[in-house]
Amino acid sequence: MGALQSDRIVRALDQLRIELPSWGFANTGTRFGKFIQAAAATTTEEKLSDAGEVHRLTAVCPTVALHVLWDFPQGAASTGEVRKLSQRYGVRAGSINPNLFQDQEYKFGSFGNPDPAVRRRAFEHVRDSIEIARRLESRDISLWFADGSNYPGTANIRQRKRWFEEMLRAAHAELSPTQHLLVEYKPFEPAFYHTDIADWGMALHLARHAGAQAKVLVDTGHHYAAQNIEQIVAWLLSEGMLGGFHFNDRRYADDDLTLGSIDPYQVFRIFHEILLYEWETGKPADIAYMIDQSHNLKGKIEAMIQTVTMAQELYCKAALVDYGELLRSQSHCDLVGAESLLQDAFATDVRPAIHEWRRAKGLPDNPMEAFRQSGYLERISKERAARNSQSVSSYA
Ligand code: RM4
Ligand code: MN
Ligand code: MN
Numbered sequence: 001m002g003a004l005q006s007d008r009i010v011r012a013l014d015q016l017r018i019e020l021p022s023w024g025f026a027n028t029g030t031r032f033g034k035f036i037q038a039a040a041a042t043t044t045e046e047k048l049s050d051a052g053e054v055h056r057l058t059a060v061c062p063t064v065a066l067h068v069l070w071d072f073p074q075g076a077a078s079t080g081e082v083r084k085l086s087q088r089y090g091v092r093a094g095s096i097n098p099n100l101f102q103d104q105e106y107k108f109g110s111f112g113n114p115d116p117a118v119r120r121r122a123f124e125h126v127r128d129s130i131e132i133a134r135r136l137e138s139r140d141i142s143l144w145f146a147d148g149s150n151y152p153g154t155a156n157i158r159q160r161k162r163w164f165e166e167m168l169r170a171a172h173a174e175l176s177p178t179q180h181l182l183v184e185y186k187p188f189e190p191a192f193y194h195t196d197i198a199d200w201g202m203a204l205h206l207a208r209h210a211g212a213q214a215k216v217l218v219d220t221g222h223h224y225a226a227q228n229i230e231q232i233v234a235w236l237l238s239e240g241m242l243g244g245f246h247f248n249d250r251r252y253a254d255d256d257l258t259l260g261s262i263d264p265y266q267v268f269r270i271f272h273e274i275l276l277y278e279w280e281t282g283k284p285a286d287i288a289y290m291i292d293q294s295h296n297l298k299g300k301i302e303a304m305i306q307t308v309t310m311a312q313e314l315y316c317k318a319a320l321v322d323y324g325e326l327l328r329s330q331s332h333c334d335l336v337g338a339e340s341l342l343q344d345a346f347a348t349d350v351r352p353a354i355h356e357w358r359r360a361k362g363l364p365d366n367p368m369e370a371f372r373q374s375g376y377l378e379r380i381s382k383e384r385a386a387r388n389s390q391s392v393s394s395y396a
Contacts, residue, residue: 001353005320009353012275012319013060018247018308019094019290020054021065022047025301027388028294035296038385039377044071045085046384052089053376054304057367061308063094065142065290068129069102075128079135093136095182095244095290098129101146101190111167112147112160112196123167130174140244140288141175142217143168144184148191148198160196165209172211182217182243182288183207187224189254200232204241215243219292220267221254222246230269237277237285246292247311256293258303260310267311268346271318279323301377305367313350320345 025041027034041047048064055061064086072078086092100110100122108114110122126143133141145164149155172181185203188195197203200216207214216236223229236242249257249267260267274285289311295303321341329338355365364370371377 001348005348006353006356008319009316009350010357012316013312013354013357015284016060016312016315017063017289018061018311019063019065019288020051020061020091020304021291021293022051022071023065023067024291024294024304025050026070026294027296029296036388037296037300038388039381040300040384040388042384042387044082046380047071048082048085048089048091050301050380051304052091053301053371053374054308054367055091057305057364057370057374058308059361059363060312061091061304063092065095065097065292066093067097067099068125068132069099072132076131076135079132083136093133093138095140095142095288096129096133096136096138097142097144098126100125100143106146109147109155109160109196110145111164112145112155114156119163119167123170126167126171127174130171130179133179134176139178140180140182142182142184142244142290143171144186144217144219145197146190148188148193148195150191150193152193155194157194157196164196164206168206168210168214172214175211175213177213179213180243180288181207181210181214183210183214184217184219184222184246186219186222186254200236204236204239207241207243216241217244217246218242219246219248219254220259220270221248221250221256221292225252229266230273233270234273234277237273242285242287244288244290246290247307248291248293256295258293258295258298258310259291259307260314264310264314265346267314268318269342271315272321272342272345275315275318275321276323276326299377301371302368305371309367312354316350316354317345317348320348320350 025047027036027040041050051064082093100106105118105121111119113119130141175181183203183206185197185199186195187198203216207216220229233242247259249259249262251262278285291307326338326341358365
């Protein structure tokens with residue numbers, strides 16, 4: 001690998017930061033059941049401790065996404081405690097995620113619920129979440145809605161759209177000047193006939209309607225099978241509307257599998273669009289990269305380390321594309337030449353250069369190996385086993 005290529009890798013690694021989800025360290029499962037792990041985090045403190053361990057070994061995960069219902073039992077009054085614990089474990093609060101889908105009231109929706117009292121309650125929860133984010137100096141409030149319907153004719157789609165427009169606008173009015181409202185979309189599940197924010201067009205419309213600080217959040221698992229996600233990314237970048245990412249991989253739907261486990265080339269292509277945008281415009285894309293995975297079979301901390309490592313590898317590969325050459329090939333319609341630039345970059349083994357970067361930072365070459373030798377897993381398994389054998393926490 002030449003000096004130019006190594007330089008690009010160093011720059012890419014210095015730039016990439018990945019947010020860990022607190023819920024990814026707790027016991028979760030599928031709607032068919034949960035397999036309890038002795039080492040799973042049972043409290044917010046344990047989640048932050050596990051996230052801190054991933055950050056200690058990789059140095060690229062300084063923030064943790066938090067779910068309000070699960071991590072702030074006393075709402076805004078819990079922020080002092082969360083701040084203290086984050087500091088103790090060497091991480092910071094990242095995006096704040098309201099929970100608008102788990103309470104009984106939300107059976108027929110939150111912002112789209114026909115009952116005005118439920119809509120108001122949902123709005124108040126979002127307002128509290130914005131306040132929590134403000135107290136923790138978190139920039140992003142990530143909104144994901146389970147709202148939708150299961151049977152034709154049972155919901156007024158246009159009316160619900162109007163409620164979403166109004167309420168997101170009202171939520172936007174609560175933001176501090178530096179905060180962002182991120183609007184996530186998902187085509188189906190848990191609603192199977194219609195989902196109120198089903199795709200990026202709907203999310204884009206609602207974000208624009210809400211105000212200048214609202215952007216779209218792309219979750220890689222929230223698309224139909226053949227959809228070209230990198231094209232959506234390119235369009236949102238071009239509109240200045242890509243606010244964040246939820247990383248995971250999928251084979252069928254919202255499978256929440258480990259990033260790059262099924263289709264690493266797709267993640268590479270997404271990173272390529274982002275890096276090409278940055279190169280062409282000369283400005284950072286300013287995207288919050290977050291992991292949204294919940295592993296019920298793999299060890300949770302190991303799965304996070306695997307994800308972070310994979311994200312780094314694919315990001316570095318994408319950084320190797322010769323953009324000047326690519327644009328020349330594109331303008332001459334040299335199809336094979338242009339495509340090869342991507343394929344060659346994807347085929348490059350970037351691991352030795354990543355190891356070197358880690359060594360230079362005093363980090364272990366191989367964070368997974370270092371984790372396995374650290375004794376951390378054995379210690380927490382012992383400490384948490386009894387609690388985990390009794391409790392089944394979190395969502396399916
Ligand atoms: C959804 C979506 C959200 C996540 C919830 C729990 O499918 O991906 O981002 O917060 O799951
Ligand atoms: Mn998500
Ligand atoms: Mn999801």
